[in-house]
Each structure stands twice: as structure tokens, then as C-alpha cells.
Amino acid sequence: MPRVTYVSQDGSETTLDIAVGTSVMQAAAYNGVDGIVAECGGSCMCATCHVYVKEDQLARTPPMQPDEDAMLEGTASERRPNSRLSCQLAMTPEMDGLVVYLPETQV
Amino acid sequence: MNQIVILGAGHGGFQLAASLRQNGFDGRVLLISDEPGLPYQRPPLSKEYLEGKIGPDLLLMRPEAFYRDHRIELIADERAVRIDPAAREVTLARGTRLGYHHLVLATGARNRAPPVPGLDLEGVCYLRSRAETDALQTQLAEAQTVVVIGAGFIGLEFAAVAAAKGKRVHIVEIADRVMGRVVAVETSGFFAAKHREAGVQFTFGMPAVAILGQSGRVRAVELRDGTRLAADLVLVSIGVAPNAELAAEAGLAIVNGVLVDDRLRTADPAISAIGDCAAFPSRHARIAPVRLESVQNAADHARCVADRLTGKDRPYASLPWFWSEQGALRLQIAGLTTEHDRTAIRGRIEDGSFSVFCYAGHTLLGIESINRPADHAIGRRLLAAGRQVSPAEAADESFDLRAAATSRAA
Numbered sequence: 001m002p003r004v005t006y007v008s009q010d011g012s013e014t015t016l017d018i019a020v021g022t023s024v025m026q027a028a029a030y031n032g033v034d035g036i037v038a039e040c041g042g043s044c045m046c047a048t049c050h051v052y053v054k055e056d057q058l059a060r061t062p063p064m065q066p067d068e069d070a071m072l073e074g075t076a077s078e079r080r081p082n083s084r085l086s087c088q089l090a091m092t093p094e095m096d097g098l099v100v101y102l103p104e105t106q107v
Numbered sequence: 108m109n110q111i112v113i114l115g116a117g118h119g120g121f122q123l124a125a126s127l128r129q130n131g132f133d134g135r136v137l138l139i140s141d142e143p144g145l146p147y148q149r150p151p152l153s154k155e156y157l158e159g160k161i162g163p164d165l166l167l168m169r170p171e172a173f174y175r176d177h178r179i180e181l182i183a184d185e186r187a188v189r190i191d192p193a194a195r196e197v198t199l200a201r202g203t204r205l206g207y208h209h210l211v212l213a214t215g216a217r218n219r220a221p222p223v224p225g226l227d228l229e230g231v232c233y234l235r236s237r238a239e240t241d242a243l244q245t246q247l248a249e250a251q252t253v254v255v256i257g258a259g260f261i262g263l264e265f266a267a268v269a270a271a272k273g274k275r276v277h278i279v280e281i282a283d284r285v286m287g288r289v290v291a292v293e294t295s296g297f298f299a300a301k302h303r304e305a306g307v308q309f310t311f312g313m314p315a316v317a318i319l320g321q322s323g324r325v326r327a328v329e330l331r332d333g334t335r336l337a338a339d340l341v342l343v344s345i346g347v348a349p350n351a352e353l354a355a356e357a358g359l360a361i362v363n364g365v366l367v368d369d370r371l372r373t374a375d376p377a378i379s380a381i382g383d384c385a386a387f388p389s390r391h392a393r394i395a396p397v398r399l400e401s402v403q404n405a406a407d408h409a410r411c412v413a414d415r416l417t418g419k420d421r422p423y424a425s426l427p428w429f430w431s432e433q434g435a436l437r438l439q440i441a442g443l444t445t446e447h448d449r450t451a452i453r454g455r456i457e458d459g460s461f462s463v464f465c466y467a468g469h470t471l472l473g474i475e476s477i478n479r480p481a482d483h484a485i486g487r488r489l490l491a492a493g494r495q496v497s498p499a500e501a502a503d504e505s506f507d508l509r510a511a512a513t514s515r516a517a
Binding site: 022026029030031032034037039040041042043044045046047066067069070071072073074107 | 129148150151154155164165167168169170172173176402403406407410430432437439479480481483484485487488509
């Protein structure tokens with residue numbers, strides 16, 4: 001299974017094997033990774049599963065849809081060019097080795 | 108303070124336990140759930156879970172290890188039957204007594220039932236808990252003709268799923284429009300039209316007076332005017348009532364929910380109430396106290412109480428927001444719009460992507476966004492900051508809402 005590494009604010013890392021099709025948010029919640037709140041459960045409604053994707057890996061993630069782009073306007077931590085909502089990052093084999101950085105706060 | 112007891116393990120109770128640990132609380136945390144298993148998320152029940160797109164695993168808030176790792180003592184399938192405020196003690200149904208230094212009521216709400224015969228017939232369903240959703244899913248697989256009593260969020264979300272599965276769906280609503288308790292007339296009208304396009308039929312302004320059956324199984328719903336709507340599945344979705352009885356028996360004030368102050372404290376300093384069961388003063392509401400039923404409300408209440416219990420006392424001030432997904436329609440509400448007396452529309456209703464800005468006089472109360480998430484995200488910032496845009500500005504698509512949300516004085 002493709003792997004994703006979550007880097008928290010204190011620098012600690014968690015690496016998960018994630019089934020293709022499962023989102024980076026779902027895997028984090030299911031495995032108890034702190035720092036992703038996902039209040040709406042993955043509907044792209046709340047912007048509390050915000051992550052920063054390692055810049056040189058952005059091209060390997062699914063393209064951003066308008067809803068996600070819009071909801072990123074409402075993140076609690078600063079939006080940056082590599083900001084994504086992890087509920088919209090469904091795993092693909094190409095995403096193996098992805099590194100996502102967790103923001104300071106989600107709410 | 109070394110022992111906190113939380114009654115209820117929905118979004119509020121779970122978040123409180125998690126936030127206490129996140130804030131460094133080192134005492135015991137006991138989380139009492141009246142449902143079996145681990146705490147789970149409710150919003151997907153009426154959508155992805157009902158549709159079978161996600162299973163029980165992905166419904167969970169967190170895996171079992173989370174509770175162990177964070178020393179959250181989950182007592183599942185158990186409920187409190189008495190609170191003794193003088194002794195600071197809770198009695199559970201199986202007889203266990205738990206002392207507390209602080210008690211948090213996160214008891215949620217339960218389905219309201221209409222005063223009609225026939226509710227016990229097979230095929231009469233509800234949609235609040237996972238168990239109810241499992242039963243509904245089984246019934247839906249076999250059903251052909253569905254009657255939904257109540258056109259609120261849950262009824263409409265379910266209707267969209269059922270209609271997409273090819274079922275005949277008829278919604279009976281006692282009020283004169285859909286979601287009448289929470290949204291503007293414009294929003295109601297758009298949603299009703301879209302549901303009709305998807306094949307859903309409506310009867311408004313008419314209560315159901317009986318659910319009729321044969322051999323113990325539902326067959327029809329009878330309306331006050333005598334109409335009988337055939338049904339092999341009936342969803343009862345007329346809203347919920349707060350679980351406030353324990354608090355009332357303990358002598359706490361009840362005002363459509365457990366009355367709390369702006370710190371979410373009851374009159375007893377050792378008892379707080381959060382989420383669906385709590386009636387609280389909101390700086391974003393025109394009426395006080397308010398009781399709100401939403402994930403945002405439950406989770407933000409929980410964070411506020413967790414902060415107070417770990418030494419960061421602050422008044423509760425979060426902006427309420429809500430969402431609903433009905434088929435391809437996405438409704439997002441920022442603020443509390445119910446007391447509005449005028450509206451301004453941003454975008455065109457005919458385009459299926461618009462926002463209804465709701466005002467009381469010149470004061471913007473809230474924004475209902477339909478398939479228009481940018482207005483919602485920006486609107487949340489605007490309202491949370493107490494900033495205003497005029498109806499004329501709201502309706503002018505060339506007006507820069509984003510700039511107004513960040514730069515204007517309140």
C-alpha cells in the first residue's frame with residue numbers, strides 16, 4: 001500500500017500505509033493522528049483537515065476542485081500555495097511517499 | 108481537580124475528552140456512552156454511511172487505541188440514571204456510582220415522535236443513531252414506496268438518497284415549506300424545486316394522523332384530510348428533543364435544554380452542559396438562550412469547557428455554522444439566520460449557485476450558501492469578526508467580499 005508521512009508541529013512523524021481510495025484525512029482519523037480534526041467527516045464543508053503538502057510532491061496529488069479551493073479560504077491556519085484539505089486527497093499509487101505537514105491549529 | 112465525568116459520547120462528549128488530554132489534563136476522564144462500541148460521527152449516517160460508501164470503521168471518531176493512549180475511560184452501553192449534586196456523584200444504570208470533581212452533561216437529544224398510532228409497525232424508521240441507520244438501510248433495500256414525515260435536514264438528506272436509489276418518495280411536512288425552522292424562504296423554495304426535479308413529492312401544511320399497517324408491517328400514512336399515502340417504509344424525521352431530564356431531576360434549570368451561562372456552566376459550578384442538550388447565551392443570536400443542534404456547536408462547546416477546566420477560562424463566542432448535503436446540493440449556513448426580516452441574494456438562484464444574506468434591519472445575521480462554498484468560508488470569517496456588508500454590497504457580485512472580511516472595521 002502507498003505510504004504517507006504526517007509531520008506534526010513538534011516535528012514528530014507518523015507514517016501510515018493507506019489503501020488506494022482512502023483519503024489522507026480518513027487514514028489519519030482512523031489511526032488517531034492528532035492534528036487533523038475533520039469536523040465534517042470528510043465532506044469538504046469545514047476546512048479542519050488542512051495540511052501542507054511537501055512542495056515538490058504537489059503535482060502527485062489529485063487536482064484541486066473548486067469546492068476545496070473555496071473552503072481553503074476558511075482555514076484557521078494560514079493558507080499557503082501547498083495547502084490542501086486532506087479529505088480531498090484520496091490515495092493513489094503515485095502518492096506513495098507523500099509527506100504532509102500539519103498546521104499549527106485547525107480551529 | 109482529578110476526576111471529570113462526561114455523560115454522553117457524541118461529538119461533544121468525545122471532543123471534550125480529547126481536548127482535556129490535548130490541554131494536558133492529567134486526572135481521570137470517564138466518558139459514559141449509552142450506545143455500544145466506540146464513539147462515532149453522526150453526519151455521515153444520513154449520507155455516505157447510509158449509501159454504503161463507508162463502513163463502520165471509517166465512521167469512528169478514533170480507533171480503540173486512542174482511548175487507551177489518552178487514558179480516556181470509555182464506559183459504553185451504559186447510562187446515568189441519577190445525579191446527586193450535593194454528593195457530587197452520578198449513579199449508572201448498572202448501579203455503579205461515580206464521584207466527580209466536575210460533571211459535563213453532553214447527553215444530546217433524542218428523536219421526537221409524532222402523536223400518532225402505528226409508530227411500532229415494522230418499517231417505521233428513524234435516523235439518528237448508527238443502529239437506527241443500520242435498520243433503515245435494511246428496510247430501504249426492500250422498500251419501493253417511502254413516506255418521510257418531516258422536511259428538515261435529515262428528512263431531505265434521506266429523501267435524496269432514497270430517490271437516487273429509484274424509490275418513490277413522498278414527504279409530508281406540517282409547515283408550509285422545507286427546512287422552515289432554519290432557512291430563508293428563497294432557500295426553501297430552491298431546495299423543494301430541486302427535490303421535485305429528482306422525483307420527490309411533497310405535501311405541505313398537513314400533519315400525519317396515523318401510520319397504518321397490516322400484519323404488523325407499515326402500509327400507509329394517513330393525513331388529516333383523509334389522504335392515504337401508500338408506504339412500505341416511513342422515516343420519522345420531525346426533529347429532536349434535548350435529553351435534559353437527569354439535569355431537571357438534579358434541580359438544574361431547564362429552558363428548552365440545560366440552562367448554562369456564557370462559560371457553559373450550570374448554576375452548579377461543578378456541572379457544565381454542552382452540545383445539543385445545552386441552552387446557552389450566544390453573542391451571535393438575537394434570542395437567549397439558544398439551543399443548537401450541530402457538530403460545530405458540540406465540538407466548540409467542548410473545547411471551551413476543556414479550556415476552562417484546564418485553566419484557560421474564556422466566554423463561549425464561536426460563530427455557529429451548519430451544513431447539509433442533499434444529493435448534489437450543498438447547503439452551508441454561517442451564523443443564525445432565523446430572526447431575519449430581509450434578504451439579499453448574491454449570485455443567481457436560476458444558476459443553482461447562490462447565497463442568501465439574511466438581515467434584521469441593517470444587521471447581517473447570517474449567510475445561507477447553496478453550492479457556493481467560497482461565500483460560506485469568507486462569510487464565516489466576516490461574521491466571526493463582527494463585520495458587516497450592506498444588502499446592496501452583498502447582492503453586487505463585483506463587490507469584494509474577501510476584502511470586506513479582512514479589512515473593514517466592525
